[in-house]
Amino acid sequence: MDIKKQIFKELDDFVQSSLSTHVDLEVILIREMIRAKGASILGPALAQCLNLKSLNLQLQFNSIGSSAVSALGLDLANCRQIENLKLSLYENNIADIGLTGLNFALQCFSLKNLVYNLGSNLIEAEGATEVGVSLARCPNLQELNLDLSYNKLGSKGAVGLFTNLAKCKNLQSFSIDLQHKNQIGDEGIASLGSALACWANINFCKLQIADNQIGPKGALGFGKGLAKCSKITKLILDLRENNITNKGVSGVSSAIAQIPNLSHLELTIRKNEIGDDGATQLAVDLAKCKNLITLKLELQTNSIRSKGTLDLGNSLSHCMKLQFLSLFMSDNNIGFQDVSSLGNIIAHYPSLLFLKLDFNYNSLGAVQKAKLKKSILKGKRLTQKILYL
Structure with missing residues (x-):
């Protein structure tokens, strides 16, 4: 029998409901400014939901504070049958001390799927x-989506987090957001790579590691772990605004080339001091991804010239199954040599149906742009073309 989800958008309505009957529950209190007082009412009510299997608790932007959040976690620990949990506490001034109750609660559940949003909460190394x-004490965890963006983990916090997450041997799907301010550095991202190597069954991975002081050494260390993830079919990797350079991008791309069943790749490495050599090595490695169907490459604001661009175009022609291609190359150094032949190359991709091409803020002249556009439009299989030249 299908169980109907119960949805509440007012705290009073939830508290006055038949708490013990809830099995699939959603409580949405975003920007309601419930603060500590509201959390002290919410927690005991949740503790009475003893039959909960699925809970979606949205408490973003409520200024709850560390003590009240910890108490809320202890109340939640009473709901021991929870298998699916979405808990969003973005921007609630939790800090490390506020995680105590929440961490205890996670160990009490029968978790299989967890979405855990702790972004912008003053969390440092100890808390991470x-x-x-x-989470390492959740043996049945299969899907984990963890948001720790806009905190202050540092390399120590990242290593502590990933060393323990490596023990989650049953993970099949993993997403993490560490964007901005965390400064996990080379040591932190290498630790992430080591954790990835421990998850033998991982098939989906989304890693948002933008703006984290990562250099070529860290990218290479990360790549060593990523290369062992042989079951991944979909990979989303955001490394923008770091400093991985040509050497680092080759470490990442060579790892990607070793994932045999990869069919969906989104790779963002804009603003990373990458030149033609890095683009060429990326091209060589992507040509080895024979099962790619969808590819999104974001290479904006680097130092890639015409040669690297043409190498990318030529190599992708070897991805015989490629149907959807988005290539973002704005704000590079393209155009000093003619790249109009790129259009003919793309037009002859054997399976391509969708193309999005962004070459804005380069040195392409009007004649080059016209030639490039004309040759792309000759692609007979292409059903949708979006061109920014």
Whole structure:
């Protein structure tokens, strides 16, 4: 029998409901400014939901504070049958001390799927490590989506987090957001790579590691772990605004080339001091991804010239199954040599149906742009073309 989801958008309505009957529950209190007082009412009510299997608790932007969040976690620990949990506490001034109750609760559940949003909460190294420790004690966890963006983990926090997450041996799907301010550095991202190597069944991976002071050494260390993820079919990797350079991008791309069943790749490495050599090596490695169907490459704001661009175009012609291609190359150094032949190359991709091409803010002249556009439009299989030249 299908169980109807119960949805509440007012705290009073939820508290006055038949708490013990809830099995699939959604409580949405975003920007309601419930603060500590509201959380102290919400927690005991949740503790009475003893039959909960699925809970979606949205509490973003509520200024709840560390003590009240920890108490809320202890109340939640009473709901021991929870298998599917979405818990969003973005921007609630939790800090490390506020994670104590939440971490205890996670170990009490029968979790299989977890979406855990702790972004912008003043969390540092100790807190991140304790999050990892608590999740490592969830033996049935299969899907994890963890948001720690806009915190202050540092390399120590990242290592502590990923060393413990590596113990989650049953993970099949993993997403993490560490964008901005965390400064995990080379040591932190290498630790992430080591964790990936421990998840033998991982098939989906989304890693948002933008703006984290990562250099070529870290990218190479990360690549060593990523290369062992042989079952991944969909990979989304955001490394923008770091400093991985040509050497680092080759470490990442060579790892990607070793994932045999990869069919969907979104790779963002804009603003990373990458030149023709890096683009060429990326091209060589992507040509080895024989099962690619969807590819999104974001290479904006680097130092790639015409040669690297043409190498990319030529190599992708070897991806015989490629149907959807988005290539973002704005704000590079393209155009000093003619790249109009790129259009003919793309037009002859054997399976391509969709193309999005962004070459804005380069040195392409009007004649080059016209030739490039004309040759692309000759592609007979292409059903949709979006061109920014």
